[in-house]
Amino acid sequence: MKQFLPTSILVTAITIAIEVLNKMGMWDPQLIPPASVIFDTIQENQEAFFSAFWDTARLSFQSLFLSFILGFTLAIIFSLNDWIKRAIFPLAIFFQTVPIIAIAPLLVIYLGYGPQTIIASAVFVSIFPILASTLVGLDTINKNLLELFQVYQRSRLQTLFYLKIPGSYHYIFAGLRISSGLAVIGVVAGEFVAGGGLGSLIDTSRTQQRIDLVFAALIGLAVIGLLQIMLLNIINLLITRYRPFKL
Amino acid sequence: MLELKNAGKKFDSRWLFKNLNFQTQTGDFISILGPSGCGKSTLLRILAELDTLSEGSLTQPANTNPGFVFQESCLLPWLTVSENVGIGISSKTISLSEKQEQVQSILKTVKLKESGGLFPHQLSGGMKMRVSIARALINNKSVLFMDEPFAALDDFIRFELQEELLDYWKQHKMTVFFVTHSVNESVFLSQKLWLFPQGNQQEFKELDLQKKDFHPQQYRQSPEYFRLVTDISDRLRGRA
Numbered sequence: 001m002k003q004f005l006p007t008s009i010l011v012t013a014i015t016i017a018i019e020v021l022n023k024m025g026m027w028d029p030q031l032i033p034p035a036s037v038i039f040d041t042i043q044e045n046q047e048a049f050f051s052a053f054w055d056t057a058r059l060s061f062q063s064l065f066l067s068f069i070l071g072f073t074l075a076i077i078f079s080l081n082d083w084i085k086r087a088i089f090p091l092a093i094f095f096q097t098v099p100i101i102a103i104a105p106l107l108v109i110y111l112g113y114g115p116q117t118i119i120a121s122a123v124f125v126s127i128f129p130i131l132a133s134t135l136v137g138l139d140t141i142n143k144n145l146l147e148l149f150q151v152y153q154r155s156r157l158q159t160l161f162y163l164k165i166p167g168s169y170h171y172i173f174a175g176l177r178i179s180s181g182l183a184v185i186g187v188v189a190g191e192f193v194a195g196g197g198l199g200s201l202i203d204t205s206r207t208q209q210r211i212d213l214v215f216a217a218l219i220g221l222a223v224i225g226l227l228q229i230m231l232l233n234i235i236n237l238l239i240t241r242y243r244p245f246k247l
Numbered sequence: 248m249l250e251l252k253n254a255g256k257k258f259d260s261r262w263l264f265k266n267l268n269f270q271t272q273t274g275d276f277i278s279i280l281g282p283s284g285c286g287k288s289t290l291l292r293i294l295a296e297l298d299t300l301s302e303g304s305l306t307q308p309a310n311t312n313p314g315f316v317f318q319e320s321c322l323l324p325w326l327t328v329s330e331n332v333g334i335g336i337s338s339k340t341i342s343l344s345e346k347q348e349q350v351q352s353i354l355k356t357v358k359l360k361e362s363g364g365l366f367p368h369q370l371s372g373g374m375k376m377r378v379s380i381a382r383a384l385i386n387n388k389s390v391l392f393m394d395e396p397f398a399a400l401d402d403f404i405r406f407e408l409q410e411e412l413l414d415y416w417k418q419h420k421m422t423v424f425f426v427t428h429s430v431n432e433s434v435f436l437s438q439k440l441w442l443f444p445q446g447n448q449q450e451f452k453e454l455d456l457q458k459k460d461f462h463p464q465q466y467r468q469s470p471e472y473f474r475l476v477t478d479i480s481d482r483l484r485g486r487a
């Protein structure tokens with residue numbers, strides 16, 4: 001917790017400074033609303049805000065989970081078959097360069113308005129880090145260790161579960177952290193075009209010049225990102241504590 | 248028991264070695280001696296069936312139960328010492344309690360009885376190598392392949408481990424293939440040497456040291472040891 005102390009002090013100081021300047025009439029709350037105004041806005045729009053918050057949060061978590069399952073499974077398949085890897089991986093890299101904002105309208109046409117489009121958009125952007133880092137992890141397994149498993153006559157499946165996956169665990173987890181931020185971005189991009197959640201709250205508030213609501217939504221998104229990282233940290237702690245990869 | 252006939256190995260079009268003809272008996276302690284880069288590790292990996300010959304043949308007895316020790320200790324960092332050692336048991340028919348018993352007993356042999364619960368990052372280099380050796384010895388291995396296992400250790404620990412390995416071999420008489428680039432080490436440990444071609448010696452040589460039975464600690468000070476080291480060093484430089 002100590003590591004967050006400098007940031008906490010800075011944020012608190014800025015929040016208080018804006019509040020004070022605002023009271024003295026030296027601040028334009030139309031540009032950046034002070035914390036008290038944002039707080040009031042959230043209270044006034046409680047129902048709409050929290051329902052949007054939970055929608056976005058739920059879809060972010062679902063997308064991240066789906067990205068993990070898909071990206072991880074793809075990486076395992078790639079590592080077992082070089083031909084499939086060389087066929088698909090370059091495509092993944094190519095699609096990685098296409099901005100999600102440009103793809104999202106297409107997804108609406110294909111999948112319609114609804115959560116499926118939002119999840120597709122989020123998975124589209126957040127799958128790559130997991131896929132790529134798992135692949136790197138699997139590739140960096142010490143060659144001698146692989147031979148050791150060969151000498152002691154371990155099956156391919158045993159080698160996968162007891163050597164390759166635990167050996168690339170830190171890579172997989174690093175990819176997951178990157179993906180968790182991207183999943184939120186993908187959900188918001190999806191919500192811009194497909195509607196619903198904090199994404200469309202931002203979109204409608206923008207057209208109504210409701211800066212305070214936009215800021216409320218931004219804070220909501222930040223909280224979702226934090227919750228995801230916290231969940232990942234807890235999972236990480238449990239895995240390193242209970243070590244499910246024992247042979 | 249094991250036989251190499253006209254064995255040769257090439258990478259791309261470069262021959263690493265050719266016309267290798269060796270035979271071993273069960274229970275031999277063989278050092279494979281040669282300078283860095285001459286192909287010792289490759290030969291050892293071929294004997295352990297981790298690589299294949301480019302020409303010639305290798306015949307091995309069926310159902311060997313091999314152990315392998317690499318130059319680095321090669322432990323899995325997420326497993327404890329006991330769990331790492333357990334990897335060496337390839338048999339699927341063994342019960343968990345039997346497995347734990349074997350692990351305990353081999354840890355005692357390599358003087359790590361108290362360290363079973365530690366993780367590799369908590370061990371010194373010498374201890375890591377002991378774990379690696381325990382993993383190779385467990386379950387009464389019939390063949391042991393060792394690739395310069397002590398090269399990275401300091402002299403005190405190297406001498407200690409050499410002596411313990413020799414003691415263990417005298418008791419169990421498993422076949423050992425020991426790769427090294429050190430003449431002293433090969434003379435101290437083994438019964439037979441396989442010399443890679445070097446200097447003006449073009450052919451592979453097998454040398455039977457015909458050692459008398461010394462106690463390991465005394466052997467290092469014996470005149471016979473010095474004579475053999477000098478003799479083989481000279482031979483390798485082409486002076487014999």
Ligand SMILES: Nc1ncnc2c1ncn2[C@@H]1O[C@H](COP(=O)(O)OP(=O)(O)O)[C@@H](O)[C@H]1O
Pocket residue numbers: 258259263281282283284285286287288289290
């Ligand atoms: N898989 C490989 N492909 C190509 N060349 C190799 C391979 N493995 C080893 N070599 C080459 O073979 C030579 C001998 O290697 P090695 O058996 O490790 O020697 P040593 O163990 O005696 O030091 C080296 O020059 C090395 O570059």
Ligand SMILES: [Mg+2]
Pocket residue numbers: 287288289394395
């Ligand atoms: Mg070598």
